Amino acid sequence: MSDLLNVSSGPHVRDKLTTGKIMGIVLLALLPATGYGIWHFGVNAAILVVVSVLTCVLTELIYELILKQPITISDLSAAVTGLLLALNMPPTAAWWLPVIGGVFAIIFVKMLFGGLGQNFMNPALAGRCFLVICFTARMTNFNYDGMTSATPLALLRAGSSVNIHDMVTGNIAGTVGETSVVAIVLGACIMLALGIIDLKIPASYIISFFVFMGLFAGHGWDMNYLIAQLAGGGLMLGAFFMATDYATCPITDKGKILYGIALGVMTGIFRCFSSSPEGVSFAIIFCNLLVPLIEKLTLPKCFGKGGEI
């Protein structure tokens, strides 16, 4: 009977949480923002979501089939990338934009570096930034309700006033998934409650951005302006769903806080001093590049050498 017994190194039990379940929870947590986006912007938003998710999943599948690698689409990470990419598209975008962005994200940012967990940049954001650079006009066309309208951040920059209430509920122009602070925070609460993310990165990001804007945006501590900056653009979506991407954030606790602060400062710089009023996507992919350095600087002290508490 001894040939029936399995042998392996301990431990012999495993927790039930798997990569696939984590990604599934992230998808679930993105549902409120996705649902609101589709309800708010209409059919084209739905088309973008479907096309983007399908593109990412199929790209990964075909890549792995061609290179005869194990098929990994069941871990749902490609679906998460696709959904995040769609949520970062303007609702007026043509259906082929997420196809280009998705193929770029999956092949050039993720698979060529070794697949899940090996990419050094958030694939969805890299895909979006690629599109913004290549198709600037199409990616910044925030037509809404049949007329060209400016996003609140563009209005703020022009010196106009914005309606904070509408910004929090999401009744504004913007990308598919970024407009409703309520929907995003609801999703974030799901992830926080289930232990998928913690507050280190989002909190340090948001607080440091708030302080930076207070100091350098030239509006002082004008709460109306600062809250509009927090609620506007991709900040909330970025802070909770993209800055917290496991593969591209530091693994150490202190590193996470440092990374959040770097993000806050970079976003502030882009929003105050760049030609575009937006800056979250570029700030995140730029700070992704700092992660190895941050990690090296924040190696934890081990137990018995000062790392007890």
Add this chain to the structure above:
Amino acid sequence: MAGFTFKGGIHPFEGKELSKDKPIKKFVPEGDMVFPLSQHIGAPARPVVKKGDKVLAGQLIAEASGFVSANIYSSVSGTVKSIAKHRVATGDMVESIIIENDGMFEAAEPLPIGDIEDMSRQDVIDAVKLAGIVGMGGAGFPTHVKLSPKEPEKIYYCIVNCSECEPYLTSDYRRMIEEPEKLVAGLKIILCLFEHAEGILAVEDNKPDCIQKLRELTIDEKRITVKALKTKYPQGAERQLIYATTKRAINSSMLPADAGCVVNNVDTVVSIYHAIIEKRPLTERIVTVTGDAVREPQNYLVPIGTSYEQLLEASGGFKSPPAKVISGGPMMGFAMFDLDVPIIKTSSAITCFTKDEVADYTPSNCINCGRCAEVCPGRVIPARLADFAENNDEEQFLKYNGMECCECGCCSYICPAKRQLTQSIKTMRKMILANKKKK
């Protein structure tokens, strides 16, 4: 009172209900008994019997071959059949004395140990050495070495590890429920050796009945306190236990004595009691037979040398075919491929599962989620260490404090990508230690 604890750790399924209410049953072995000469850390014992010799139960059959080594006694009466290599739970072949049990259990003379009242410090340590006592929690470090630190006056805490944090195991629990007096008496003997020390019985708070019983028993003992620890694996890991009870932290290159502590396991302390008060050598221990594949999970008092196979038969055998049989518990135990393996001084359990969770999952890419670092009681980053180990990068492995790993297995347990983190790190550690020895 909030439970004493440390940072990190996991909450695996406890599985203790299976055997926790089963009173300790005395097991009477039949047939050949196997006594490996290496049941402890240190030099293997040297046989003092030869083939054909008659031996009695409690007779010395192999003697310690150095300071860090331990005596071995026969647990049965009978004839020495051979001295040959035999498989042990870790899978290694170890030189062993094989005794044909005559089933009479004729007892040898009690150990020549005097009255506790007249014994000096050294007499007590010598008696512990004579009785062949080693750490019975798993490591098997000779107890007389632990009791002889360089500066005994600087020992401030004598901790008894009653946490039994390993899932499924209930042997220490049964000992505490059934014979708490012996445990307390054993601790009092240890306290005689260290005049400045306070005795701590450290119990996880999933055993409130033990805590209550021990508190009642020690109510008049000024030097002994019972501390309730938060239930969490690996609460009973030596360094974590010391930290949880005393807030003193030691790293891998230090000994508990460096923090003024001496730590012993429940069964070890009871064995000290047996040796000093009852003049009995270490020839038996409590073993839990458990897991969902076993018909009747039980706790047995087992003579050392009994085969696991016999013990399983006594528990009614398997009710469904096992996928994995583990010597010890599911976190730190050894998976066995052969059940003709003897119970030794450090065998706390045999755990049989119908499902092998390790084989059910295929390891995949690290997603860098950081859960391994979060649960690591050694506060290192297992994901990085495993990468360095897989690339054989010794320099980075050491820089990232790879030698501080206590091999508790929390990282492999929690990893959502199901990577074999502990295994990779363990292997690298072994290689580095072996290379150091060579130099």
